[in-house]
Amino acid sequence: MTAIFVTGASGILGYALAGDLARRGRDVTAITRSPLPGPVPGGLRRILTADPLIPDWVAAQDATIVHFAGLSRVAHGFADWDTLERSEIAPQVGMLDGLATRGWRGHMVYVSSAAVYAPDARLPIAEDAPLAAETEYGRQKIALEAAHAEAAAAEGRALTILRVANPYGMTAGRDRGVIPLVIDAAQRGTRFTVNGTGREMRDYLHVDDLCAAFRATIDRPPEAGSPRILNLGSGTGTTLPEIIALVEAAVGRAVDYRFAPADVGSSVLSIDRINTVLGWAPRIPLDEGIARLAGAR
Numbered sequence: 001m002t003a004i005f006v007t008g009a010s011g012i013l014g015y016a017l018a019g020d021l022a023r024r025g026r027d028v029t030a031i032t033r034s035p036l037p038g039p040v041p042g043g044l045r046r047i048l049t050a051d052p053l054i055p056d057w058v059a060a061q062d063a064t065i066v067h068f069a070g071l072s073r074v075a076h077g078f079a080d081w082d083t084l085e086r087s088e089i090a091p092q093v094g095m096l097d098g099l100a101t102r103g104w105r106g107h108m109v110y111v112s113s114a115a116v117y118a119p120d121a122r123l124p125i126a127e128d129a130p131l132a133a134e135t136e137y138g139r140q141k142i143a144l145e146a147a148h149a150e151a152a153a154a155e156g157r158a159l160t161i162l163r164v165a166n167p168y169g170m171t172a173g174r175d176r177g178v179i180p181l182v183i184d185a186a187q188r189g190t191r192f193t194v195n196g197t198g199r200e201m202r203d204y205l206h207v208d209d210l211c212a213a214f215r216a217t218i219d220r221p222p223e224a225g226s227p228r229i230l231n232l233g234s235g236t237g238t239t240l241p242e243i244i245a246l247v248e249a250a251v252g253r254a255v256d257y258r259f260a261p262a263d264v265g266s267s268v269l270s271i272d273r274i275n276t277v278l279g280w281a282p283r284i285p286l287d288e289g290i291a292r293l294a295g296a297r
């Protein structure tokens with residue numbers, strides 16, 4: 001069984017995936033800078049390190065690395081590109097150098113984001129759409145995708161880049177996206193603010209479907225030297241008023257909401273490629289996923 005290392009496993013997605021793999025009996029080690037945000041699933045090995053980007057943890061040369069560690073917040077601001085370059089991109093490139101130095105030659109699964117695409121991209125967005133991020137988070141993902149591609153090509157390694165849409169359904173950790181905020185508003189009777197007109201769409205993917213896609217990615221690596229870029233979303237666009245209606249049905253209470261002017265674009269990913277390459281498709285309908293999450297709170 002190939003060893004799997006999940007970096008950034010104290011983040012919401014890394015934690016969900018590490019737990020999913022451990023519960024399925026995989027040989028998985030969580031690499032974190034901080035404690036896990038919830039209970040530690042049985043069988044999950046953990047390495048707590050001051051700097052996950054110094055890869056002393058890579059014990060097996062053919063291990064699969066699922067790399068989440070890095071900036072976690074889309075809205076994270078930086079004074080300027082130089083600061084971002086120095087504080088985030090250079091250390092990430094340093095990790096790739098460090099892995100090569102330690103003789104690692106396994107499959108890298110780099111977790112990127114739908115935030116790499118231009119805000120006015122044609123929907124649903126395919127992987128070959130132009131990259132033009134409007135946020136620094138998106139711009140650093142574009143830079144790091146390129147760094148991963150370059151390193152994998154130079155070292156003849158296998159690389160998968162997953163561009164993740166809007167995952168939901170996670171039950172541990174902070175910053176779990178807009179759906180838990182709408183559920184809170186329904187359950188507590190507080191007012192929710194919809195940014196924009198209510199017509200903007202996002203692509204919401206249940207975390208269990210996301211984990212299944214990661215498992216398929218890990219189990220079916222690409223050929224070394226043939227990197228693949230795969231969108232990971234539901235392929236379906238949903239507006240916030242539609243989310244609100246689903247939450248109201250799940251909770252059995254109306255949501256008090258208003259609109260606030262905001263320049264918000266739409267983001268919906270095409271998932272044709274991941275379906276063809278991995279045979280993966282999402283299974284959990286949004287109404288069911290929202291009902292599960294509302295019931296878990």
Ligand SMILES: O=c1ccn([C@@H]2O[C@H](COP(=O)(O)OP(=O)(O)O[C@H]3O[C@H](CO)[C@H](O)[C@H](O)[C@H]3O)[C@@H](O)[C@H]2O)c(=O)[nH]1
Nearest residue numbers: 074113114115164165166177178181193194195202264267
């Ligand atoms: O109180 C709120 C909170 C959010 N929103 C809106 O809800 C939508 C979804 O917001 P999220 O914060 O859940 O997610 P984002 O789309 O901003 O960001 C997400 O999608 C990105 C890609 O587009 C990245 O993948 C990122 O990691 C992921 O969190 C956005 O239109 C946002 O403006 C509101 O209207 N009101």
